[in-house]
Amino acid sequence: MDVTPGTTNDAGPSAASITLDGIRKRYPDGTEAVRELSLEVKAGELVVLIGPSGCGKSTVLRMINRLIEPTAGRILLGDDDVTEVDPVKLRRRIGYVIQNVGLFPHQTVSANVATVPGLLGWSRDRTRQRVDELLELVGLDPAQFGRRYPHELSGGQRQRVGVARALAADPVVLLMDEPFSAVDPIVRTRLQEEFLRLQAEVRKTIVLVTHDLDEAVRLGDRIAVLSEGGTLEQYDSPAALLGAPASAFVREFVGADRGIRRLAVTPLTREVLDPVPAGDTADLPAVPLGGSAYDALAVLLTSATERVVVTEDDRPVGVLDRQRLLALGHPER
Numbered sequence: 001m002d003v004t005p006g007t008t009n010d011a012g013p014s015a016a017s018i019t020l021d022g023i024r025k026r027y028p029d030g031t032e033a034v035r036e037l038s039l040e041v042k043a044g045e046l047v048v049l050i051g052p053s054g055c056g057k058s059t060v061l062r063m064i065n066r067l068i069e070p071t072a073g074r075i076l077l078g079d080d081d082v083t084e085v086d087p088v089k090l091r092r093r094i095g096y097v098i099q100n101v102g103l104f105p106h107q108t109v110s111a112n113v114a115t116v117p118g119l120l121g122w123s124r125d126r127t128r129q130r131v132d133e134l135l136e137l138v139g140l141d142p143a144q145f146g147r148r149y150p151h152e153l154s155g156g157q158r159q160r161v162g163v164a165r166a167l168a169a170d171p172v173v174l175l176m177d178e179p180f181s182a183v184d185p186i187v188r189t190r191l192q193e194e195f196l197r198l199q200a201e202v203r204k205t206i207v208l209v210t211h212d213l214d215e216a217v218r219l220g221d222r223i224a225v226l227s228e229g230g231t232l233e234q235y236d237s238p239a240a241l242l243g244a245p246a247s248a249f250v251r252e253f254v255g256a257d258r259g260i261r262r263l264a265v266t267p268l269t270r271e272v273l274d275p276v277p278a279g280d281t282a283d284l285p286a287v288p289l290g291g292s293a294y295d296a297l298a299v300l301l302t303s304a305t306e307r308v309v310v311t312e313d314d315r316p317v318g319v320l321d322r323q324r325l326l327a328l329g330h331p332e333r
């Protein structure tokens with residue numbers, strides 16, 4: 001029986017937590033790609049795995065959907081142990097987006113997005129409705145793009161089709177391996193912004209692998225920094241990671257400009273402000289409460305003043321001078 005088109009009939013949760021419990025991967029040639037890793041991702045959370053080349057990020061990701069079998073340890077989706085589930089069925093519950101997308105070149109955009117619904121045996125009407133809904137969700141007009149082939153799209157459009165395809169059967173988890181790295185920096189930034197909007201709407205549990213720290217800071221609710229052998233160096237929010245690196249490795253990895261990066265993820269809250277001084281603040285450049293410390297610094301650097309006033313509903317609620325602002329980038333000093 002088919003129920004309402006565009007909805008799942010097996011009304012399971014739309015996102016599941018992921019628990020990696022002491023997972024290991026030793027490849028047949030003896031390479032210890034992941035020595036031992038434990039990590040929890042909450043339902044609806046976007047976690048970024050980052051670390052130097054070869055540290056085991058992709059191996060971890062591919063163990064979650066069992067494209068790679070772990071040598072030891074447990075992986076849970078919600079309460080289900082993935083090693084006890086048929087891998088083909090498992091992959092239908094997990095969306096997977098890779099660099100260069102891996103679209104089928106001889107199938108139209110619509111047919112590509114319909115891959116998993118097809119495997120699940122959805123009716124044509126239900127599939128078509130879901131495909132159109134998803135193309136719209138990722139910002140592609142179904143009438144214009146549905147019948148095109150992948151080679152008739154730009155890199156950014158292909159990437160969006162890849163995301164739509166991964167979301168098609170309403171997976172409980174989305175795994176993304178360097179999803180935005182094949183497009184140029186301007187398109188990448190736009191895709192990242194669109195992706196954040198999409199995630200606010202669909203709230204999937206997402207594990208995303210990247211090389212790009214700015215991407216990690218922009219997208220991640222939490223960031224897991226790995227070093228060689230899948231060793232977890234730190235698992236924290238972007239602001240905590242940049243503000244207080246847990247080891248020399250992380251400190252070096254996040255780099256000398258981490259202070260500036262941290263400003264971008266530090267909101268201007270009442271707690272960080274100095275009181276409004278007596279007298280007129282009308283001459284000071286204003287930034288809104290809730291904006292980022294980076295925005296405040298940008299305003300300060302383009303004005304000839306030493307202070308910015310922070311406002312709410314156009315009323316001053318505090319001020320910040322240059323030194324206080326820069327100190328927000330390095331809270332441990």
Ligand SMILES: Nc1ncnc2c1ncn2[C@@H]1O[C@H](COP(=O)(O)OP(=O)(O)OP(=O)(O)O)[C@@H](O)[C@H]1O
Nearest residue numbers: 027028029031033052053054055056057058059060
């Ligand atoms: N099939 C395999 N057989 C043997 N060793 C492998 C295999 N696949 C990966 N490795 C090794 O396992 C380690 C981890 O590789 P993995 O691809 O997971 O790293 P990564 O962090 O994703 O790297 P990159 O950022 O360069 O993509 C590397 O040393 C790699 O050479």
